[in-house]
Amino acid sequence: MTRRVGIVGAGAAGVGAAYALATADADAEVTILEKSGGVGGRAATRRRRGCRYDHGANYVKNADGRTGALIPELGAEGLVDIEDPVWTFDADGEVSEGDEAENAPEKWTWTEGITQLGKRLLDRTDAEVRTRTRVETVAREGEGWTFSCVEGGEFGPFDAILLTPPAPQTAALLDMTHWDDDRLDDVRRAVDSVPYRTIETVVLHYPFREEFPWYGLVNADKDHEIGWLSREECKAGHVPEGESLFVAQMSPEWSAERYAEPVEEVAPAAAGLVAELLGDDRYRAPDWTDDQGWRLALPDEGVDEDAVRSTEDAGLYFAGDWVAGEGRVHRALWNGYDAGERIADGV
Incomplete structure (x- = not known):
């Protein structure tokens, strides 16, 4: 059976999770929704007047x-x-x-x-990447998760979802999540507390x-x-x-x-x-x-990992440098990769 996984954010964590799923689970169908026009998050590169420069992560x-x-x-x-x-x-x-x-x-x-990091990892997956697609609401319906987007349209249902935007943006998304479960408030407070x-x-x-x-x-x-x-x-x-x-x-x-x-x-x-x-x-x-x-x-610090891991049995996962507790590209990448492995094991 094909397992459907939805990922919000094509930064290092989201890309790392997609790479892990491609490596560990050939039956996963992965969709990544990214609000910007490219992949990599802060691992970003610009071109201007004959120069290339890494203007986020160096x-x-x-x-x-x-x-x-x-x-x-x-x-x-x-x-x-x-x-x-x-x-x-x-x-x-x-x-x-x-x-x-x-x-x-x-x-x-x-x-x-440095944007090559995300591009080369995604080249090793079959993930569908939708850029300029901003997720507005998340909903749990029956046994599946769905995303509704600002631009219109709905994605899902997914067997599991992974939220990877910076903690304040993830907390805002949890505010717009429709799921009748007491854990939702607890995890939102934990995510919102990350400075x-x-x-x-x-x-x-x-x-x-x-x-x-x-x-x-x-x-x-x-x-x-x-x-x-x-x-x-x-x-x-x-x-x-x-x-x-x-x-x-x-x-x-x-x-x-x-x-x-x-x-x-x-x-x-x-x-x-x-x-x-x-x-x-x-x-x-x-x-x-x-x-x-x-x-x-x-x-400036990491989230309470027990709180964000508490929803994984329901198919709701989190990853990013704010989960790892350090703003480094490799920490975000491997935090996402580890989450992807858990998704492959748990879906």
Whole structure:
């Protein structure tokens, strides 16, 4: 019998679950509904003026054996290991060498960008992906689950569903879930309690290139207006020779304060801070800029896992970095993968 599985969200967790189902259960029929126009979530890439840049998650870290085995298996063509290290800086802008152990694992992306992670995983599945499809309500009817979408139309019934959007968006979806079960209120409260950080990404391009001994700088004491600064030219195929492109991810406080401002106002302020950090006034004047506000960028802590696992016997599953408790691509990926395996075992 074909088992129907519905997944909300085509980020790392949703894609990881689809990959697990394809690996573990050849009879699963998987439908992924994604509100944006692409897959990968924050593992996203843009193209502009001959450049590619990863403006959310910057790379996939080889932080465990599963990730280390999976990424090369997805294909060596276009795979990029960022060899330059990550250094640190403090509130005063003092830059220091990073920890050698922290910089030991590979930092992976692709010449075509980190969005390749989601695309390559989905290529190994038969999942149907519906982009620009926003789920509005969820309902349990008889033994099956259904989704109704903002754009109209209904999907289902599904034997099991997996919700992977950021916790506040998942909590809002649970508010619009029709299921006569006391567990629904408990799980919604647990999901709604997960705190999130807002991050404003500012992209700064320059028609010149300087050499630095680092790929990225991370604010170690979390008391600077810049949280992260990295150089996309360290990634093969991303930036033409003689040019440089910086990805500045601003602090949560700075980001929340300026979240609604247009790039014409945000970029000069960020460029000034980058110039101060690097001690070079040329960086105050990028020749073009871009930005992306991630209102729900990273969870500050994880959800009560017992609460979100309590509904799995009814076919309602949850996954994401907020379930794993750490805002890392590989943590979201494997959290989704593990959920997919449980779905395959339990449907």
